[in-house]
Amino acid sequence: MRKLWDWSRDALVVIKGGNSGIVGKPVVIQKGLLGSCRTLQHKGFELALMGSSPISELISTLETICHNASMCGRYRLSRRKELRERFDAYGEYDDAPRYNIAPSQPVLSIRQEPSSPHRSFSTMRWGLVPSWAKDPTIGFRTINARSETVTTMPSFREPFKSQRCLIPADGFYEWVRNGKSKQPYCFEVGDGEVFAFAGLWDRWTDPQGEVVESCTILTTTPNALLADIHDRMPAILRPDDYDLWLNPTAQNTESALRLLSPYTGPMRRYAVSTRVNQVQNDDADCAKPVELEVPAQSQLFG
Numbered sequence: 001m002r003k004l005w006d007w008s009r010d011a012l013v014v015i016k017g018g019n020s021g022i023v024g025k026p027v028v029i030q031k032g033l034l035g036s037c038r039t040l041q042h043k044g045f046e047l048a049l050m051g052s053s054p055i056s057e058l059i060s061t062l063e064t065i066c067h068n069a070s071m072c073g074r075y076r077l078s079r080r081k082e083l084r085e086r087f088d089a090y091g092e093y094d095d096a097p098r099y100n101i102a103p104s105q106p107v108l109s110i111r112q113e114p115s116s117p118h119r120s121f122s123t124m125r126w127g128l129v130p131s132w133a134k135d136p137t138i139g140f141r142t143i144n145a146r147s148e149t150v151t152t153m154p155s156f157r158e159p160f161k162s163q164r165c166l167i168p169a170d171g172f173y174e175w176v177r178n179g180k181s182k183q184p185y186c187f188e189v190g191d192g193e194v195f196a197f198a199g200l201w202d203r204w205t206d207p208q209g210e211v212v213e214s215c216t217i218l219t220t221t222p223n224a225l226l227a228d229i230h231d232r233m234p235a236i237l238r239p240d241d242y243d244l245w246l247n248p249t250a251q252n253t254e255s256a257l258r259l260l261s262p263y264t265g266p267m268r269r270y271a272v273s274t275r276v277n278q279v280q281n282d283d284a285d286c287a288k289p290v291e292l293e294v295p296a297q298s299q300l301f302g
Contacts, residue, residue, distance in 0.1 A: 072197065072217050072234035073143065074276070075101050075172035076186070076287055077108065079194050083168055086194050087242070089119035099286040101169075102279040103127050103143040109199060109215050110166040112246040119246060122165075122201075128216035129204040130155045136204065139214055145200060147220045147235055147260035151253055156216065159200040162248040164256065166196035166237065167217055171287060173276055174229050184276050185229065186287050187269045189236065198235040198245060198260060223262040225269055236263040 078097035083089070089110050101107060107126045112119050127139030138155065145156045170192055175182040189195040198218040205211050218235040226233045237245055241259045244250060276286040 072172050072219065073103060074279075075169045075197075075234075077101060077169050077194075078284070078287070079170050080108070080168075082194055083108070083121070087119060087166065087168065087196070089121050091121035093121045093123065097284075098282060099284055100276055100279060100282040101126070104140065107215065108168060109201060110168065110196070110246070111163075111201060112248055114162070114248045122213065124201055125212060125214040126216075127214055128155060128159070128200060128202055129212055129214045130159075131202055131204055133204055136206070136212060136214075142216050144219045144232075144234075145216045146232075147198075147218050147257065150200075150218065150260075151257070156200055159202045160253060160256070161251045163201050164245050164248075165199040165201045165215060166242060166246065167199040167215065168194055168196050170194045172234060173272070174226065175277075176229055181274075182277070183292065184272050184274060185269050186272045186276075186289075187226065187267060189263070190266050191268075196237050196239075196242065198237050218260055220260050221262050223264065223267070225267050233262060235260040236265075238265070 076099050078099055080093070080095040080097060083093070083095075087110050093108055103126045105126055106123045109122050109124050110119050111122055125139065126143055128142040128145070129136045129139045130142075142155050145153065145160075150156045150160050171186050171188045173184050173186055175184050177183075199215045200218070201213060201215040203211055203213050219232045220235045222230055222233040237259060244255060245259055250256070270289045271292050272287055273285060273290050275281045
């Protein structure tokens with residue numbers, strides 16, 4: 001493997017090469033952070049190790065970035081104190097606001113176990129690691145699950161039957177290319193209210209016996225608000241559908257699949273600061289609206 005470090009641009013570029021030269025496209029890793037770029041989803045790409053450190057050490061010290069890699073790849077959950085009442089769930093959770101949640105980080109989810117009729121809060125790693133996986137690195141390419149193939153993909157088909165969850169949020173981000181730069185936008189439901197992504201979860205046990213719980217966010221085709229920005233959108237569930245989605249004994253996948261259509265309720269979007277591009281920035285300024293210059297506006301909306 002050929003490894004190129006370009007710290008002057010705050011990025012690590014990793015290219016898998018062969019005897020006859022470079023193969024494929026580069027994988028870009030933000031300085032000090034592990035990238036979850038779309039290129040990682042293609043077979044033949046591998047992560048470069050820093051020095052001779054095993055990949056398990058790399059994973060434990062780095063976080064996923066690459067804001068434009070997939071949909072949904074970054075979101076906000078700032079109104080965490082409202083969650084208990086909104087979702088009628090039990091359990092303790094950290095109620096500190098988050099404005100820039102990224103893959104591989106611990107995220108809050110809501111699920112229902114077969115042994116209990118009650119909803120409960122759980123903290124999981126974002127990036128589903130199937131119970132049968134050899135190692136957790138698969139989680140870097142399973143942050144999203146396409147609703148069209150969720151019943152057939154090996155990583156998702158079993159969790160979809162009985163391990164569905166809600167992933168609460170009050171906004172998510174997507175980027176639009178504007179020349180050489182990318183402009184982030186925040187998408188909200190209603191006036192910025194709390195909502196829930198459709199999610200799946202699973203348990204994986206490492207060789208030392210430690211259990212890792214992880215999750216993924218379902219995606220679907222975009223609604224009118226997102227169609228000019230991305231060809232996918234996260235599957236957003238209506239509150240009336242939470243019970244059916246969470247019920248672990250309801251294995252009628254057709255009923256669950258019907259819930260994964262593009263969201264048709266009221267939504268809004270607005271431009272935000274490029275501060276959200278960097279995953280280490282996690283404060284209210286990441287989601288604060290900004291005014292765009294006229295040329296950028298006309299370029300985006302035509």
